[in-house]
Amino acid sequence: MNILSMQNIRKSFGETEVLKDISLSVSEGQVTAVIGPSGSGKSTLLRCATLLETIDGGSIRYLDMEAAREEDGRAKYASPAVLKQVRACFGLVFQNFNLFPHFSVLRNVTDAPIHVAGRSRAEAEEEARVLLRRMGLEEKAGAYPGQLSGGQQQRVAIARALAMNPKMLFFDEPTSALDPELTAEVLKVIRALAEEKMTMVIVTHEMNFARLVADHVIFMDGGVIVEQGGPEIIDNPTQERTRAFLNKLEK
């Protein structure tokens, strides 16, 4: 079953066309890695999928909900009520964490479950503690984000996203702001989620990681999907542009 399906997505910033007729679907339990050079549109694609940017044309569906549909050559978004339900389908982990600095770690994780999802404080806190334990951060519940390392902050951000029980998670270059040693601890957590069959879309520059966890790899360049397939395309790309990009990374 497809959790997300995006069809013929078009998006421009002013005169610049960033996404040119992109289609993508994500089925349950699948891990999709999106790779490509900077400026290829992969982050924009993610921001459109998470409704942080509006698309100009195309359609976006989550499960049986239509977030945006094509009408007279333009994208038309659903009502705020529907979009609210749509947002409950996914979580997003940002490159620079975006934790709330004035909330403790525990409150970062419990605030949305309590005030958005309407769960009781006791229930939300119990779940948060379970999540923080899984992230290896149970003793940091009372700390503030500014007191944590980047890797710890990113793991809190993952816990915060998971606390809303999303059907799928998006990661926007989750380790790009981290030192190599901190990168490892975050990748480990994401890998554990993949083993539990969490549906994920990950924009990443970590090729080894993509090779290891992804079921599906999408290579983007210049606003289009140049090539996609199993993780083997990382080692055996069929397209010249993919090859050029991967070669450049190795150097």
Place this chain on the structure above:
Amino acid sequence: MNLTTMVTMLLGGMGKSILIYFLTLLGALPLGLLVAFGRMSKVRPLQLAVKFYISVMRGTPLMLQLMVVFYGPFYLFKIPTGSGYRFAAVIIGFIINYAAYFAEIYRGGIESIPKGQREAAQVLGYSRPRTFLTIILPQMVKRILPATTNEMITLVKDTSLAFAISYSEMFTLAKKIASSHTTLMPFVVAGVFYYVFNFLVAFVMERCEKRLSYYQ
């Protein structure tokens, strides 16, 4: 005239100065937020109108504004104003002036919050009012506290401008006593009063900053 009588005479004025101070804050701090929203509004006419209002408030002397508020209704519109209006004019004049300054401080504070904070809240499903009240506002308050303290200290001294429309706050009284008794003492007392008042304001605001320093 001995010091005790003089201070007793000035005491009533001090009370009035303090009243002007707190009523102005009570009105201008929240009004400033509304003005800031107007200034940041996407509705172009509203944005421009608010921009003009701020520019007039900041670009003309407060003393002049007090006079316009006090004399304006009668001279411009022939609306008779009763004797109680003098005090009201002082408060209105101060509030609309300070709201403009506070609005710009708020706007700076709000715009300094990284947009990732809003985006994180949006993805988690927070409503817009909730995002503002629980995510943006608390972080903004921490950032604008030093600039706000500056304005609050200036306001203590600015209350003396009410003398322009002869409202009998402390400075007006001090001036009166000084000229009728040919002594500088009332000004010394006035100076001490403003200094002590501001010392307390600075102290309280510093405590507030400390209370908000639990996070970076």
